[in-house]
Amino acid sequence: MxxxxxxxxxxxxxxxxxxxxxxxxxxxxxxxxxxxxxxxxxxxxxxxxxxxxxxxxxxxxxxxxxxxxxxxxxxxxxxxxxxxxxxxxxxxxxxxxxxxxxxxxxxxxxxxxxxxxxxxIVGNASSERSGNVRGRTDTTLRADGERLLLNGTKYYSTGSLYADYISVAVADGDDRRVTALVPADAEGVRLLDDYSGFGQRMSASGTSVFTDVVVDPGNVIPTDRVFAGQLAIVQLVHLATLAGITARAVADIAGFVRRRRRSFSQAGADLPREDPQVQQVVGRVDATAHALREIVLGVAGRLDRAADARYALRTADPAHRTEAAEAAVHALELDAELGVYRAQSVVVDLALRATNEIFEVGGASALDSSLHLDRHWRNARTLASHNPVIYRERQLGDHLLNDNEPVSAPSVGIAPSLVGGAGEERSTDGSAARLAVVP
Structure with missing residues (x-):
């Protein structure tokens, strides 16, 4: 459809x-x-x-x-x-x-x-503290007689404690990257709420331990070559979250100012809510929140078009699955992917500024721990640290200057040179491979 x-x-x-x-x-x-x-x-x-x-x-x-x-x-x-x-x-x-x-x-x-x-609900267990930055995993899926057994430890297992199934990035018996899906309550699965970050503390992003977990062969999904834009949705979810955080920060600070009776001798009005400078700050962060919403929704529309085009091509008559048709779909997917990266640079910057700027209108009273206004900046800063903007901006510049497409390798870990990795994997035509280790 x-x-x-x-x-x-x-x-x-x-x-x-x-x-x-x-x-x-x-x-x-x-x-x-x-x-x-x-x-x-x-x-x-x-x-x-x-x-x-x-x-x-x-x-x-x-x-x-x-x-x-x-x-x-x-x-x-x-x-x-x-x-x-x-x-x-x-x-x-x-x-x-x-x-x-x-x-x-x-x-x-x-x-x-x-x-x-x-x-x-499907949760996540992909990243490892000891895994390789190029996606090689220490978590294994090995045959034991007629059974497939999953063993390993993952960290940043976001959402695992909310899930019915856990998608685990793993190496199979032939050292190929696959995704194994296991019930969250399966024997041998241990899910810990030990995430230690200062923001997004209830996202269940802690450790997952798998000890001889039996995996249904039908729940092993090969890791295929990734299409442009296929992974962009996971980054756009972060941007949607940042847009929501900013909107809540605006609502919270506006409520705080409406109730506030303390002011400064330098203030331009008797009550803070009547002070033109306070009004300006609140108005600016409100405008930011609305702009972030529109940016995210605009890019989401591009993902819609790309997803429609990819499925239409996949299910088209073989005679219509031509190189030109593939190139047209790829162009839509690349446009969506680049759109997400551009949005990331802008949304992260504006969200961090807004969640910091709200404190300009409250003085020391806004720092009261019972208000938890700091949670907005902490949560925004935490989300901004996923897939750092500096790398996205470099990829955008490289594409604009040299027409090189972003390389999608959604994994982090120890540098390959420190663990004997072979460096960046290459596809058969010599271009950078688009690797995926997350379902």
Whole structure:
């Protein structure tokens, strides 16, 4: 189903917001308590499941909402304002869903789409403290008689504690990169909430330990060559979260200023809310929040067009799957990928500035720990540190100056030279390979 067909069949933006805003508002009510106690919003994640949030992108024929990518991101921004940790926790789930949508003409794609349509959530276990930066993994999947056994330790296992299934980046018996999916409650799976970052502390981004976990061979997905733009959605989820965080920061500081009675002798009005300079700061961060929202939604629309084009080409008559047709689809995907990277540079910068600038209007009173206004900057700074902007901006410059496409290698780890790696892998034509180790 194309974006246009989805738009005619799916709920409107207004209908979706009317459906989910009451849930988001309910989730937001407990945000300060969760920040104080570091309580994972597991119950709140259940509320989202009850409303089919994880199945939003699943076609209606498989039990989902059938919404467009743009509509998904509209809701992710709103959820990010209510509880940014939940958006991050669902990040890989939505990436996994997109990959299954891309193969919805296959038995595997349809099986997983039905599971997600029924409410299943997929978590993540990809990064390792000891793994190789080029995607080589110390986690293994080896045959033991007729069984496949998974062994290894992962870190930054975002969303694992919210999930029904964990997608594990692993090396199989032939040292090929594959994804193994295991039930989160399977024997030998141990999920820890030991993430130590100063922001996004309830995203369940800690350690996952797998000890002789039996894996269904049908739940092993080969790691194929990655299309341009295929991984962009995981970065755009971070940007949607940043847009939501900024919106909440604006709402919080506006409420603080409305209630504030203390002022300064240099102030331009009796009450802070009447002070022109305070009004200017609040107005500027409000404008920033709205701009971030529009940037994210604009790029999400590009991902819609690219996804539609890729599936249409995949399912087209063989006579129509020409080099020219592939080049046209690739151009749309590359446009979407570059759009996300450009947005990353701008959104990160503006979100960090806005979540810092809100303190200009409150004096020392705004630093009261009970307000937790600092959480907005801490959460924004944490998200901004994923896939650092400096590398994205270099890739953008290299593309503009030399026409080199970004290399998608979504993994981090120890430098190859320190672990005997062979350096950057190359494809058969000598160009940089587009590697994927995340489902």
């Amino acid at each position: 194309s974006t246009a067909e989805q738009a005619s069949a799916a709920p409107t933006d207004t209908e979706l917001l009317e459906r989910f805003r009451p849930v988001f508002e309910r989730i937001a009510e407990g945000a300060l308590d969760r920040e104080t106690t570091r309580r994972l919003p597991l119950e709140e994640a259940g509320w989202l499941r009850e409303h089919g949030f994880g199945a939003l992108r699943v076609p209606r024929e498989f039990g989902g909402g059938g919404v467009t990518v743009r509509q998904l991101f509209l809701l992710l921004i709103e959820l990010g304002a209510a509880e940014s940790n939940l958006v991050q926790a669902l990040r890989v789930h939505f990436r996994f869903t997109e990959d299954r949508l891309r193969e919805r003409d296959t038995e595997r794609g349809q099986r997983w789409l039905r599971l997600i349509g029924d409410g299943a």
